[in-house]
Amino acid sequence: QVQLVQSGSELKKPGASVKVSCKASGHTFTRYAVNWVRQAPGQGLEWMGWINTNTGNPTYAQGFTGRFVFSLDTSVSTAYLQVSSLKAEDTALYYCATHDYGSGAHFDYWGQGTLVTVSS
Amino acid sequence: QSVLTQPPSVSAAPGQRVTISCSGSSSNIGKNYVSWYQQLPGTAPKLLIYENNKRPSGIPDRFSGSKSGTSATLGITGLQTGDEADYYCGTWDSSLSAVVFGGGTKLTVL
Numbered sequence: 001q002v003q004l005v006q007s008g009s010e011l012k013k014p015g016a017s018v019k020v021s022c023k024a025s026g027h028t029f030t031r032y033a034v035n036w037v038r039q040a041p042g043q044g045l046e047w048m049g050w051i052n053t054n055t056g057n058p059t060y061a062q063g064f065t066g067r068f069v070f071s072l073d074t075s076v077s078t079a080y081l082q083v084s085s086l087k088a089e090d091t092a093l094y095y096c097a098t099h100d101y102g103s104g105a106h107f108d109y110w111g112q113g114t115l116v117t118v119s120s
Numbered sequence: 121q122s123v124l125t126q127p128p129s130v131s132a133a134p135g136q137r138v139t140i141s142c143s144g145s146s147s148n149i150g151k152n153y154v155s156w157y158q159q160l161p162g163t164a165p166k167l168l169i170y171e172n173n174k175r176p177s178g179i180p181d182r183f184s185g186s187k188s189g190t191s192a193t194l195g196i197t198g199l200q201t202g203d204e205a206d207y208y209c210g211t212w213d214s215s216l217s218a219v220v221f222g223g224g225t226k227l228t229v230l
Contacts, residue, residue: 035219037165044122045157045165045208047219061218095164105212105219106155106170113164 002026004096004111011117017084020114022096029077030054032098035107036070036081039093050099051079086118123148124209126222132199133230140194140225142209148220152212154192156185159206159224168207169194201229 007021022034036048049060051070058070069082083090094114097107125143132138142154154172157165167176169185172192184195192209209222 044224045210045221047210047221062216097165104153104155104171106153106167106210107157107165108167108170108176110164110166 002032002098002109004098004109006094006096006111006114009115009117011119012086013120014086014088014118016086016118017082018086018116020081020083020094020096020116022079022081022111024077024079024098029074032100032108034070034072034079035097035099037095037097037107039095039113040089041091043092048081048094053079083116086116088118090116091118092116122223123213123216123220124211124222126207126209126225128223129226129228131228131230134199134201136199137195137197138199138227139196140207140209140227142192142194142222144190144192144211144220146190147215148190148211148213149187149192150190151214154185154187154209154211156183156192156194157208157210158203159208161205165208196227199229203227204229 003025005023010018012018030053033050035050038046048064051058067084071080096111098109156169158168159165168183172187173185182197186193206224208224213220
């Protein structure tokens with residue numbers, strides 16, 4: 001059973017950084033790519049981009065370049081999202097989600113979400 | 121403003137059938153597969169339909185998907201109160217080189 005378990009909620013001040021983890025289990029880590037999806041309070045889903053778990057190569061969606069970094073630690077089957085210079089508008093739920101290489105752009109499995117709150 | 125357009129809300133009585141539309145363009149739905157996600161209150165989204173009309177293991181056949189041209193539709197039959205959720209369509213946009221979602225549709229089972 002594929003599972004993605006994310007790190008807990010974070011409360012950060014504006015200008016700080018945050019690192020969210022997404023630990024995979026139940027499958028070979030390199031079998032699926034890891035995507036990141038943002039959901040602002042009361043809003044819809046927004047794709048942030050993805051990281052290739054075989055090469056470590058990240059791809060960022062428009063609007064998520066510069067302050068956002070995707071990374072991996074394959075030794076512990078974990079993907080990371082780091083956001084720097086946090087702003088109030090970064091307050092959101094952040095989800096990791098997998099997609100199968102070679103399949104359509106659909107997300108088979110999702111983490112439970114990590115709430116990041118940016119407030120002074 | 122979402123790239124894909126969904127109605128903000130739909131409602132129907134228990135046992136009835138409801139459809140949720142998702143409208144796009146030639147650069148997204150027109151040339152790529154559509155997927156649908158169910159987000160129950162306070163939970164993460166779950167994949168309901170992929171590649172337009174396929175259901176992952178464990179998804180009941182009350183849920184169906186279809187696509188025609190630049191639009192897609194999610195159908196739910198035999199509505200249950202447990203189906204109350206937000207539903208999102210998603211696809212790849214070849215012009216944006218990005219996954220795009222609809223704004224979401226809130227289903228109320230009256």
